[in-house]
Each structure stands twice: as structure tokens, then as C-alpha cells.
Amino acid sequence: MVFAVVSLVTALAAPGAFAQLAPVEPASPNAEGIRDSYLFVSIFVVAIFVLVEGLLIAFIWKYRRQKRARFDDGAQVHGATNLELVWTAGPVLVLAAIAAFVFVELPGIKNVPAAGASGDLEIRVTGRQFYWQYEYPNGVIAVDRMRAPAGVPVRLVVTAPDEDVIHSWWIPALGGKIDAIPGRVNETWFEASREGVFRGQCAELCGAEHARMLAEVEVLSRAAFAAWLEERRDEQTAGTSELGQELWEGVCAKCHGLAGEGGIARRIAGSTILQDPEAVEDIVRNGRRTMPAVGAGWTSEQIEALTTYLQESPPSGN
Amino acid sequence: MATRVETTPAWQRGKVVSWLVTTDHKRIGILYIGTSLLCFVLSGAMAMVMRLQLAQANADVVSPDRYNELVTIHGTSMVFLVGVPILAGFANFLVPLMIGAADMAFPRLNAFSYWMFALGGAVLMLSFFANGGAAKAGWTSYPPLSTQTAGTGQDLWILSLHILTVSTVAGAVNFLVTIHNLRTRGMTWTRMPLFVWSIYVYSWLIMAVLPVLSAALTMLLLDRGLSVAGLDVSTSFFRPEDGGSAVLYQHAFWFFGHPEVYIIVLPAFGIISEVLPVFARKPIFGYKAIAFSTVAIGFFSMLVWAHHLFTVGLAIPLQSFFMVASMVIAVPTGMKIFNWLATLWRGNLAFDTPMLFALGFLSLFVIGGLTGIYLAAFPIDWQVHDTYFVVAHFHYTLLGGVVFAIFAGLFYWWPKMFGRLLGETLGKWQFWLLFAGFNITFFPQHFLGLDGMPRRVYTYANDEWETWNLVSTIGSWIMGVAILLFVVNVLRARKGPRVGNDPWQADTLEWYATSPPPPHNFDEVPYVTSARPLYDLRRRLREKRGETGAL
Numbered sequence: 033m034v035f036a037v038v039s040l041v042t043a044l045a046a047p048g049a050f051a052q053l054a055p056v057e058p059a060s061p062n063a064e065g066i067r068d069s070y071l072f073v074s075i076f077v078v079a080i081f082v083l084v085e086g087l088l089i090a091f092i093w094k095y096r097r098q099k100r101a102r103f104d105d106g107a108q109v110h111g112a113t114n115l116e117l118v119w120t121a122g123p124v125l126v127l128a129a130i131a132a133f134v135f136v137e138l139p140g141i142k143n144v145p146a147a148g149a150s151g152d153l154e155i156r157v158t159g160r161q162f163y164w165q166y167e168y169p170n171g172v173i174a175v176d177r178m179r180a181p182a183g184v185p186v187r188l189v190v191t192a193p194d195e196d197v198i199h200s201w202w203i204p205a206l207g208g209k210i211d212a213i214p215g216r217v218n219e220t221w222f223e224a225s226r227e228g229v230f231r232g233q234c235a236e237l238c239g240a241e242h243a244r245m246l247a248e249v250e251v252l253s254r255a256a257f258a259a260w261l262e263e264r265r266d267e268q269t270a271g272t273s274e275l276g277q278e279l280w281e282g283v284c285a286k287c288h289g290l291a292g293e294g295g296i297a298r299r300i301a302g303s304t305i306l307q308d309p310e311a312v313e314d315i316v317r318n319g320r321r322t323m324p325a326v327g328a329g330w331t332s333e334q335i336e337a338l339t340t341y342l343q344e345s346p347p348s349g350n
Numbered sequence: 351m352a353t354r355v356e357t358t359p360a361w362q363r364g365k366v367v368s369w370l371v372t373t374d375h376k377r378i379g380i381l382y383i384g385t386s387l388l389c390f391v392l393s394g395a396m397a398m399v400m401r402l403q404l405a406q407a408n409a410d411v412v413s414p415d416r417y418n419e420l421v422t423i424h425g426t427s428m429v430f431l432v433g434v435p436i437l438a439g440f441a442n443f444l445v446p447l448m449i450g451a452a453d454m455a456f457p458r459l460n461a462f463s464y465w466m467f468a469l470g471g472a473v474l475m476l477s478f479f480a481n482g483g484a485a486k487a488g489w490t491s492y493p494p495l496s497t498q499t500a501g502t503g504q505d506l507w508i509l510s511l512h513i514l515t516v517s518t519v520a521g522a523v524n525f526l527v528t529i530h531n532l533r534t535r536g537m538t539w540t541r542m543p544l545f546v547w548s549i550y551v552y553s554w555l556i557m558a559v560l561p562v563l564s565a566a567l568t569m570l571l572l573d574r575g576l577s578v579a580g581l582d583v584s585t586s587f588f589r590p591e592d593g594g595s596a597v598l599y600q601h602a603f604w605f606f607g608h609p610e611v612y613i614i615v616l617p618a619f620g621i622i623s624e625v626l627p628v629f630a631r632k633p634i635f636g637y638k639a640i641a642f643s644t645v646a647i648g649f650f651s652m653l654v655w656a657h658h659l660f661t662v663g664l665a666i667p668l669q670s671f672f673m674v675a676s677m678v679i680a681v682p683t684g685m686k687i688f689n690w691l692a693t694l695w696r697g698n699l700a701f702d703t704p705m706l707f708a709l710g711f712l713s714l715f716v717i718g719g720l721t722g723i724y725l726a727a728f729p730i731d732w733q734v735h736d737t738y739f740v741v742a743h744f745h746y747t748l749l750g751g752v753v754f755a756i757f758a759g760l761f762y763w764w765p766k767m768f769g770r771l772l773g774e775t776l777g778k779w780q781f782w783l784l785f786a787g788f789n790i791t792f793f794p795q796h797f798l799g800l801d802g803m804p805r806r807v808y809t810y811a812n813d814e815w816e817t818w819n820l821v822s823t824i825g826s827w828i829m830g831v832a833i834l835l836f837v838v839n840v841l842r843a844r845k846g847p848r849v850g851n852d853p854w855q856a857d858t859l860e861w862y863a864t865s866p867p868p869p870h871n872f873d874e875v876p877y878v879t880s881a882r883p884l885y886d887l888r889r890r891l892r893e894k895r896g897e898t899g900a901l
């Protein structure tokens with residue numbers, strides 16, 4: 033307890049160190065509702081903490097043995113029914129208050145706001161070992177980095193392919209997490225209140241590279257987002273987009289290394305297979321030995337983007 | 351009652367053999383505790399390696415797969431090879447003595463329980479050497495990750511848990527029959543020591559929920575595919591590609607898993623309820639309230655499992671139910687804490703090592719209980735679930751809580767087990783180092799979780815998390831030193847001073863027997879007229895001598 037306090041104080045005082053005492057600064061109404069609930073609960077938590085630890089320390093000090101004999105009796109009190117009632121009813125009231133507050137905040141956290149004049153947006157989020165894939169309504173595909181407009185409700189349809197494992201989508205500033213579960217479709221949402229890049233990562237153990245399954249959301253102005261989305265669609269149709277590089281970095285490099293130098297999976301830099309589009313497609317779609325089928329279900333544009341990228345800029349190996 | 355004649359055959363009398371063939375509940379209890387402590391040291395070492403890996407961002411102390419193996423076996427072992435069995439060890443040693451019985455109801459079943467535990471423990475620990483390494487899907491082993499992992503580690507994990515379940519259930523049956531039938535004359539239900547109450551509820555919980563774990567694990571094993579006598583079995587209970595439900599496993603696992611927490615915590619509560627009054631020189635405050643709250647916690651613990659599933663996308667009314675049910679548990683838990691505090695009130699407090707650990711338990715468990723309120727409120731849980739906030743929370747309850755209670759119990763009952771005290775000076779050093787190291791390790795993890803660091807990651811890319819991770823790692827090594835002091839203390843205690851039957855002037859029947867007690871425990875047992883038979887006895891003796899004044 034003493035050290036809890038000490039580390040708390042150090043946390044607040046130490047330069048450069050941060051002490052995160054509540055969920056991160058929200059950038060979406062749902063994250064704000066959660067943070068408000070957290071702070072509300074904290075009022076009671078801090079009060080009870082001070083009460084209990086305070087009584088404990090006071091009793092330890094006041095009733096220490098001092099000059100009494102080792103085995104002298106303390107007061108032979110066996111209990112008090114009224115006190116039992118008080119410390120049963122007290123917590124019930126506190127918990128009722130907390131539950132009530134949660135239910136009041138809940139609609140603002142759970143319900144997607146109605147689409148405003150600028151409409152809304154639905155993005156399909158698929159968790160896979162070990163990357164996030166996003167599909168926009170116009171067919172644009174992105175990996176790991178999501179772009180979204182500010183001030184527009186964004187509905188996320190979150191799932192994982194049948195042959196994959198469970199992941200959990202979580203960008204702390206944009207709300208709570210929701211699991212991406214094979215065979216199940218979940219929904220969540222955010223409405224970014226400001227532009228910027230918000231980071232998060234997979235929150236459900238999903239295998240060896242779980243720790244590398246990062247996600248970020250880049251919030252753009254509405255106009256910038258609309259322009260990006262359109263440009264991206266044209267590029268992906270024409271096969272000139274950066275999707276190939278995104279796939280290499282998000283999907284292949286997590287295990288094989290950014291330059292193909294090897295990581296938890298073997299070195300692939302210099303492998304002739306990388307120059308053979310059909311062989312790459314076969315491995316990516318079907319997996320091989322311990323490698324999962326990371327590209328099962330990919331569109332032909334995705335495959336092409338990757339194979340073109342590999343031919344144009346083969347991994348250097350260092 | 352006549353002294354029994356010992357009729358042990360000659361071949362069973364050897365120093366080692368006598369322990370291997372023993373059916374004496376006291377020896378079995380000591381075997382349980384010793385084996386669990388060994389597993390505690392091993393699993394603690396695993397945690398220290400994990401902390402080393404996390405001391406810096408992008409460190410390379412262990413490989414990602416190895417890290418996940420350590421996460422999995424550390425958690426599984428701390429729950430199944432330390433938490434449950436060490437408390438079963440205390441229960442084995444203490445329940446017959448506390449209720450004035452000569453042994454457990456089924457001594458041979460008792461020995462069987464222990465040896466199954468030892469076997470299951472060996473299977474789990476040795477699975478590191480299996481083809482493909484140990485299981486690496488976490489102690490919860492959620493499918494499809496656990497059904498897809500190649501290698502035999504995951505299968506050995508299932509096998510080990512099956513064996514341990516047999517051991518635990520057999521032990522629970524034995525405790526129930528013993529407590530129902532072997533209480534000495536005058537020991538009614540409301541005169542039973544509170545530790546025995548906690549073991550009674552612990553046993554019922556085991557009977558109720560362990561079979562569900564067995565079912566879930568069997569389904570998991572079948573989903574992984576099994577070849578028996580040329581017959582290939584492969585099912586899809588949890589595999590979505592063939593219509594199974596991955597979430598079904600989570601329901602089954604946590605229907606077992608949450609009561610499991612209380613299976614471990616309740617006996618720890620029981621230890622605290624025994625230690626506090628003795629070192630406060632008072633009766634426990636609110637005996638009936640504490641006994642009742644034990645039963646209430648046990649019952650409600652079976653209605654809260656889905657608070658572990660708040661992020662899988664359950665319907666809101668379901669999440670609401672499980673929030674309220676989880677909050678309900680806080681009420682009887684609060685009752686206990688307030689009654690313990692009231693037990694200190696107007697006491698004559700002595701701060702021997704058992705008391706220090708009991709008070710440490712009280713101060714730390716409160717923190718774990720309070721952070722639990724955030725987790726029960728499901729929208730808040732959507733934010734902090736599966737982060738280091740949760741890791742901090744459950745270590746405050748299980749390490750700050752249960753392990754501190756276990757050390758309180760070890761220092762308190764050691765003289766009864768071995769007739770010699772553990773060293774007080776080393777014990778106090780151990781306490782303060784463990785207390786400091788614990789808070790330095792786990793308090794900063796709240797900050798990390800709130801800032802977005804998920805649990806079960808072998809590394810992190812965010813440099814801002816480095817400071818608190820380093821602090822946490824330093825704390826874990828301070829705890830390592832504290833545990834080392836305990837090992838030294840145990841080794842030195844073999845030459846420590848002998849003590850009499852009742853060095854603490856305690857109130858319960860185990861202190862009426864000699865230290866250590868003979869194989870049959872008691873030559874005679876005093877008639878029990880209250881929850882404090884030895885206090886009554888001392889008072890009667892004093893009255894006989896015509897003394898007055900304080901005892």
C-alpha cells in the first residue's frame with residue numbers, strides 16, 4: 033500500500049514518465065462515455081480505498097500491543113448485527129449507483145449515432161494472423177492502417193475468416209474493443225472528433241506474432257478522406273496503388289522480416305519463388321507447412337498487387 | 351482412549367519409503383504443500399524471464415513462441431499446481447486436526463489424490479520438452495488457436511488438466527465426507543473453524559464446476575483430432591469452419607474458470623479468518639456473517655462467468671445481467687473485509703510474521719477487489735479487458751491476496767507441522783521485500799493497461815511503455831529475492847528451536863495436539879462448546895486455579 037502510494041506519487045512527479053490513471057484521451061463519443069463511467073466509478077473506488085486502508089492503518093497503530101503482555105486478551109467482542117447491516121447496505125447502494133450510471137451512459141456508448149447530412153460509412157474489418165484488413169463500400173482494400181473521415185459515424189463490421197483464430201479490434205481513443213471471431217459478425221463504431229493518427233493493437237492472443245498485430249486509424253477531414261478513397265479506388269483498379277507494399281509490410285514482413293531477412297519464419301530474400309507469381313499465389317492462398325493461408329479469400333487485385341510489388345522491389349535481405 | 355499400537359510393516363518404515371506409501375493426512379498435506387511450493391518457484395521463475403523480455407521494447411530474451419509457452423504454463427501452473435493444491439495441502443493437514451478427527455474419511459483416496467496431482471504436475475512441467483514445445487494458447491486455451499496449434503504440447507496440457515481434475519475432485523469428495531461425518535463431539539456447524547467452512551464451500555464448488563471443465567477439455571481434445579485403435583475421431587464443437595462455435599468453449603471454460611478463482615480465494619480467506627483473531631487476541635468479529643458470506647460467494651461465483659466474455663459481442667441484456675451478478679459478489683466480499691477490520695478493533699495486536707502477511711493480504715486484496723468493479727461494469731471492460739489492467743487486477747487478488755495468505759498460513763502452522771518455528775527475522779525481511787516488490791511490479795501495470803498495452807504480448811512497439819515495464823521488471827526480481835529468503839528460512843528451520851503444542855496461544859483444536867501431532871492426532875479431544883475450544887479450555891484451567899484477571 034505504501035508503495036502503491038509511492039509509485040503513484042512518483043508517477044505524477046517523474047519527468048518524462050506518464051501515469052495513465054484513466055483510459056486514454058478520447059477522440060470519439062463512445063470512448064468518452066466509457067471514460068466518464070471510469071471516472072465516476074473512481075470516485076467510489078478512491079473513497080473506499082481511503083476508508084479501508086485508513087481504518088487498517090489506524091487500527092494497526094492504535095491497537096498495537098505496546099506495554100500489554102503478549103497474550104493479554106483484546107476486547108472480547110463477537111460481532112454487531114447493526115454494523116453487519118450497515119456494511120451490507122452501504123456497498124449495495126454504491127453498486128446500485130454505479131450500475132445506474134452505466135445504464136445512463138450506455139446508449140451513448142453502444143448506439144451508433146444517426147447519420148448526419150454527410151451520411152455515414154461502413155467498413156468491414158477482418159482480423160487475420162497477423163494483420164487487419166479493411167474493405168470500404170467501394171471495394172477499396174487497406175491493411176493495418178485505416179483511413180476514416182472526422183465527424184462522420186463509422187460503423188465497423190468486425191469478423192475473422194472461418195479458418196483463422198480470434199482477434200480483438202481495439203483503438204483505445206476510439207472506443208472499447210470488440211472481438212473478431214471466426215464464424216461470427218460483430219459490430220462497433222466510432223465518430224472521430226478530430227483529425228490525427230490513433231493507434232491500437234490486437235487484444236486477443238492470436239499466435240506467435242500477436243504482439244506485432246498493430247492497427248492504426250488515420251482520421252482525415254471529410255474532403256481529404258473522400259479524395260483519398262476515390263484516388264485509391266482508381267489506383268487499385270488500375271493496379272498502380274501502394275496496396276502491394278501494404279500487403280508485404282502488413283502480411284509477409286511480420287514473420288519474414290521487412291527486408292525478407294527472416295524473423296519467426298525463414299529468410300525469403302533472394303528466393304526465386306518470389307519472382308514467380310503463380311507460386312506466390314499458391315503459397316499465399318493455401319499456406320505451406322507451418323505457414324497459415326494468409327491470403328485465402330484475397331481478390332485477384334490483391335494477389336496481383338503483391339506479386340507486382342515483389343517483382344518491382346524484391347526484398348533486399350538486410 | 352487408549353494409545354494406538356503402530357503396526358506399520360518393516361519395509362514401510364524407511365525415511366523415504368514411509369513418505370511414498372503414507373496415507374497419513376498430515377504427511378499428505380505436507381507433500382502437497384512441498385510439491386506446490388516447488389511449482390511456485392518454477393512458475394515464478396518463468397514470470398521473471400517474461401519480465402526480463404518485457405523490460406525493454408523489442409527485446410530478444412526469448413522467442414515469441416517460447417514467450418507464449420511461458421505465459422501459458424506460468425498461468426496454468428499457478429492456478430492448477432500452486433493455488434488449488436497448496437490450499438488442498440493446508441486442508442489435508444488441518445481439517446482433521448481442526449475438527450478433532452484421527453484422519454480424513456478416505457485415507458487411501460487421499461494418497462491417490464496427491465499422487466495424481468504429482469503426476470499431472472509432472473506432465474504439465476515436462477511438456478516443455480514435447481514435440482513442438484509446451485502449449486502456447488494461454489491458460490484459457492481458447493479455440494480455434496488451441497485447436498490449430500501443431501505439436502503435442504496442447505494435448506499434454508489437456509491430459510495434465512484431466513489428471514489434475516481427477517485429483518481435485520477426489521480430494522473434494524474426501525473433504526465433504528470428512529467434514530460431514532468426522533467432527534468431534536460438540537462441534538456443531540457454527541462451532542467449526544472458519545477455515546473448515548471455507549474448505550467445505552471450496553469442495554462443493556469443485557464438485558459443481560470441475561466436471562464442466564472436463565467436458566470442455568474433452569471436446570477440445572476431440573476437435574484437435576484423435577486416433578484411437580485405428581479410428582480417427584475429429585469433431586467440430588468449437589471449429590467454426592464446420593459449424594462449431596468458438597464462443598461456446600469460452601462459456602464452458604469460464605463457467606468453471608470463475609468459480610475456480612473462488613476455489614482458490616475462499617480457503618485463503620479461511621486462513622486469514624484463523625490468523626487475525628489469534629494475533630489480535632480476540633474472537634473473530636461476526637463469525638456467522640463470515641461463514642454465510644463464504645457460502646454466498648460460492649453460490650454467486652457460478653453466476654458471473656460471462657463477465658469474461660464482455661467483448662465477444664453478447665446481447666446487452668446478457669451483459670447487464672452478468673454485470674449486476676458480478677457486483678453482487680462484491681457485497682459478501684466487502685462483509686468479510688469489514689469483519690476482519692473489526693476483528694482488529696480494540697485488539698492486542700502482535701506483529702509476528704503470520705500477522706504481517708495477513709495484514710498485507712488485507713491491504714492488497716482490497717485493491718484487487720476495487721479494480722474488479724471497473725471490470726464488472728461492462729462498457730468499462732470493453733476498454734480495459736485483456737490489457738495489463740486485468741493482469742494487475744488478478745495479481746492483486748491472487749498474488750497480493752492468496753499468496754500472502756498462504757505465507758501467513760505457512761508461518762502460522764509451520765510449528766504445528768514440524769515442531770519448530772520459521773525464523774522471524776528472515777520472515778519479516780521476506781514480508782517487506784515481497785510487499786514492496788509486489789507493488790512495484792503490479793501497480794504500474796494499471797497505467798500500462800489503461801494506456802493500451804494488451805496482455806500476453808511478447809514485446810511492444812510503443813517506447814512510452816518502457817519506463818513502467820522496466821519498473822515492473824525490477825519489482826519482479828525483488829520478489830524473487832524475497833522468495834529466496836523463504837527458501838533459506840525453510841532450510842534453516844530444520845535446526846530452529848523446538849516449540850510446544852501451542853506457541854501462539856491459539857483457539858482451535860489443531861493446537862491441542864502435539865507439535866508435530868502423532869499419526870493418530872489426539873489421544874483425547876476436549877468436548878467442544880464454542881468456536882474457540884482452546885480458549886475455553888484455558889479459561890477453565892485458569893478458573894480451576896482460582897486466578898482472575900486477563901488471560
